[in-house]
Amino acid sequence: MLEKLFKLKENGTNVKTEVAAGITTFMTMAYILAVNPNILSDAGMDSTAVLLATCIASFVGTLCMAFMANLPFALSAGMGLNAYMAYTVCGNLGYPWQVALLAVFIEGIIFIILSLTKVREAIFDAIPLSLKRAISVGIGLFIAFIGLQNAGLAVASSTLVKLTDFRENFHTAGICALLALVGLLIMSVLYIKKVRGSILLGIFGTWLLGILCEVTGIYVPDAEAGAFSLIPSFHMTDFSKLGETFGQCFNVDFGAVGVFNFIVVIFAFLFVDLFDTLGTLIGVSTKAGLLDKEGKLPSIRPALMADAVATTAGAVLGTSTTTTFVESSAGIAAGGKTGLTALTTGILFLLSMFLAPVFISIPAFATAPALILVGFLMFSTISEINTEEKNYTTAIPAYLCIIAMPMFYSISEGISIGVISYVLINLICGKRKEIKPLMYILAVLFVLKYIFL
Template sequence: MLEKFFKLKENNTSVKTEVVAGFTTFMTMAYILAVNPSILGDAGMNGSAVLIATALASFVGTLLMALLANYPFALAPGMGLNAYFAYTVVIGMGYSWKLALLAVFAEGIIFIILSLTNVREAIFNAIPLTLKSAVSVGIGLFIAFIGLQDAKLIVNSDATLITYQTFKGETFRSVGIGAILALIGILITAILLIKQVKGGILIGILATWILGIICELVGIYIPNPEAGMYSTIPASIVSLDFSSFTETFGAVFTVDFKNFPIGDFVVIMFSFLFVDMFDTIGTLIGVSSKANMLDKEGKLERIRPALLSDAIATCIGAIFGTSTTTTYVESASGVTAGGRTGLTSVVTGLLFLLSIIFSPLFLTIPSFAIAPALVTVGFYMMGSVVKINFDDMSDAIPAFLCIIAMPLAYSISEGIAIGVISWTLINLITGKAKEKKISALMYVLAILFVLKYIFL
């Protein structure tokens, strides 16, 4: 049955490989179960309710991706979008979190309409192959950078913006030890992958976590919540109290429309839409490129159902009570572990559903244990750089700008914007428009990106 539905042999995979890949994807995404409640909690939302909403939205969205598109891509409330939700819309602009959820829901409706037409598919196909390769590389660097930060190996610095961990001072027994464990985890993961051990990334996560538990038990590692370093030992395993979910479920439909700020609402909604659209497209490009799912023209065969799954998940997530649900770049970890079909997504989705019950256990996985997986995935995604023709400067320069913009601007969509604008302008000004066959849609995208920087 699984073979027939997910076409495992056709995709050169097996049930075992897909299950391991699904576990791996979930383990690299599980941090959202801790981070999202924290961020949206700052907006006045109940943290426990947000955790349940996050898990349910991730389960539904990922299952939709599996059943509609048969791709190993997982979905969850997006990082960056949740920060915009909490710190810009609610705290900065002073609007209620219910209105922010309504904006997310409205954005999702528009997203569904665009997904049912050729608009989003046309945007995906209009981006030249060289930029698609650059997006994959840029995402790789971005993921690795996030991993290094999560492990506290890279930290903020007043003098140089960022710097490496010094491994000394008052926080050494927490931050320093965590960083060292992350380095050991990277080494373990690298050895496992070189030895071609199946599920090496997942084993690396678990091994690093176990080492953390041992270090805490013997007193080498001392948790320090103020420094973002928490206990590696679960206080409990299960929780069956779901009553808090009633605070966010359906709250999107209880917005008070008296003195409704229609002008600001439209701007907020389109801001969500803009970032969500290009984060999703960028993620699909990067992950599918890593899995060699793009055809010779750089097109993804089942792009429409994949985009539709993402759009529906956004609406459902808003109803549950969470910020924009989107395709996750960490899906690349499952792809790296061998995932090639929707069975990977089914496993990931079911784990998100189970995480509602086992939330105390999953929330205990330390960030330094997840970091080795993110760094390793970043390394794998760097491989797409060989697909860029560096002898053709009109392709190479925009690709380079796209790559460096993602980690430096801390945004996938910003990297795409810089890549599209620079590729279009450089080839237009140098008289290569006909040679490169610049489509009308690329001109439109370039103009829209420029207007975004002017007005948003």
Template sequence: MVEKLFKLKENNTTVRTEILAGITTFMTMAYILAVNPSILSAAGMDQGAVFTATVLASFLGTVCMALFANYPFALAPGMGLNAYFAYTVVLGMGYPWQAALAAVFVEGVIFILLSLFNIREAIFNSIPTNLKKAVSVGIGFFIAFIGLQNAKIVVGGATLVELFSLNAVEGGTMQDVGITVILAIIGVLITAILVIKQVKGNILWGILVTWLLGIICQFAGLYVPNPELGFYGLLPDFSGGLSVPSVAPIFAKLDFSSIPLAEFIVIIFAFLFVDMFDTLGTLIGVASKADMLDKNGKLPHIKGALMADAVATTVGAVLGTSTTTTFVESASGVSEGGRTGLTAMTTAVLFGLSLLLSPIFLAIPSFATAPALIVVGFYMVNQVGAIDFTDFGEGIPAFICMAAMPFFYSISEGISMGVISYVVLNVASGKVKEKKVSVVMYILAFLFLLKYFFI
């Protein structure tokens, strides 16, 4: 039945490979189970209820991805979108979180309609092949940067960002900040060695070994938990038992009346815009890495993948969480050989189990998952060799797209800059007919420009 449902032989993979890939994907994105409740609780939402909503939305969305598209991509409430929800709409604009959930719900419904009529698919297919490959590379740099930040290897400084200095530990001690940096660096080296030796499950083993080293350091007194700085005990805490927090405080609490219509539309558009292009960017980048694009650079079954994203966002809003989207960390499972929906289904099952075993999953610290993100970044950056830089009309927009993602800290901004520069440069240089720039690319470039002027 598994073979019939997921077509493993056709995709040249095995049950063992798919399950291992699914576990790896889950381990690299499990941090969302701790981070999302923390961010949304700042908006006044019940943290335990948000945890449960996060798990359920992630489970549902990832199952939909497995069944609708048979792809190894996992979904969860998106980073950046949750921050916009809490810090901009609620804390910044002063609207209640119930109204923000209503905006997310409407966005999801719009996405379902766009997906049904293939509008999102048309957008995906209109992006030139070199730009798609550039998105993959840009995401590689972006997630590697996130990994470096999560590990505190890169910190804010006089030059905006700088290398962490063990000689100048600020706001903490060597027993919390310093030791986690060292452990993360060791984790990167261990994971890299496993990659070089082609050990199956290298990324997952890198996470577990780094976590184990952290536990040893905690027992030895080299790592001292410091909750004020976000450094917690590394051992699972089962003191609260296996109870599942109730979702009742936030379930179906949608408020459509608190925001004036004009501002409600702007908020919906912001959610819609970021979600659409983060999702498209992730699908393009990860699918490109997995060699899933056809000879024309298109992703088969993309309609199912986009529908899974839209349904998860809509249902997630009812459950009580911010926009649910395809996670770029899916690349870690793809790098482990995941090629079908069995990878996604495995990740979904682990999300479901996390309801009961949350103390274990939440005990995995960011310094243990950071090496995985850095190494996955390496995997994705190697697509740069496939970009045609000899054609400047292709190469310059590709470069702008790649650079914008880490520098602007946004996948969607990278796509925006790439699309605008591609159209403007080829129009200005008279290469439009030669490049066969599509009408959709013109429309996208125009909309992106409007965004920068009016939003």
């Protein structure tokens, strides 16, 4: 049955590998179960309700990806978009969280329409292969930077960022950062030795080392310092809390909402989600070898539709925009090639509702090494970008795209800078034939975004 559904032999994989890859993807994404409720609770939402909504929306979206597109990509509440909702829409603009959820719902409906009309697919195909490869490299650096931050290795300073001082708060932040380095070493060696499930084993191994440190007193939990116990607690979640957010996107008083500002909010969600999703799909598809000779993803339309359906469902359930996660790369690096990987991840998200405290106990320093290692694996695509002088018109935009993602902490910013620079450089250098018509439209839209959004 699984063979018929996911064409395992045709894709050169098996059930054991796919399941292990799905578990790996979930483990690297599990942090969202702690982070998303924490962020959206700042908008006035109940954290338990957000947790349940996140689990169900992730399950629905990932299953859509599994059965509609047969791709090993997982979906959940997008980082950055949840912060935009909590701190900009509900914070700076002062809108109730119900209004923000309605904007996300409308955005999802627009995405469904765009996916049916091939607009999103056309955008994906219009981006030149050099930029697609650059996006993969840029995402690699971006998630590696996230990994360094989650590990506590990269911290804020007068120079914006620096290496942490391990001696400072050693029994909390210091030991966690050190454990992340040990975990990265373990994971790297296992991966080089071609041990199956090396990333997953590295996550569990690092977590176990952390528990041992807590038991022996090397790691000391301190809630005020953000250092919580690494030993999972066992209690059930209050499922009735979901009623506090379910369907609340339709409970909006439009008299208190400015129409123009509301439209701006919708398009802000739309723009960021569109290019974050496209960037993620391009990046992970490139690394997984799923793009054809022309740089196209054969299953792009159902993949985009799965993303749109997940966003719409998530808004109804009570969470911010649900999107394809770059952490899917971890599962792909572990051998995931089909929708069975996504199905496994989706099921784990659903099960996590029952044992949410256990999954939330997975510390960031244990999953951070996976992000850093996967960042390297995606970075390796840089060798496929032709940087010879005769190709500077494509190489320089690719370079700008790459450095923009980690520096500006945004996949969509990297894409926009890459697209704008590609069009301008090729146009000025007399290579108009290299520019597809849709690239002009994208460049103009990106410029307008910087002016008005």
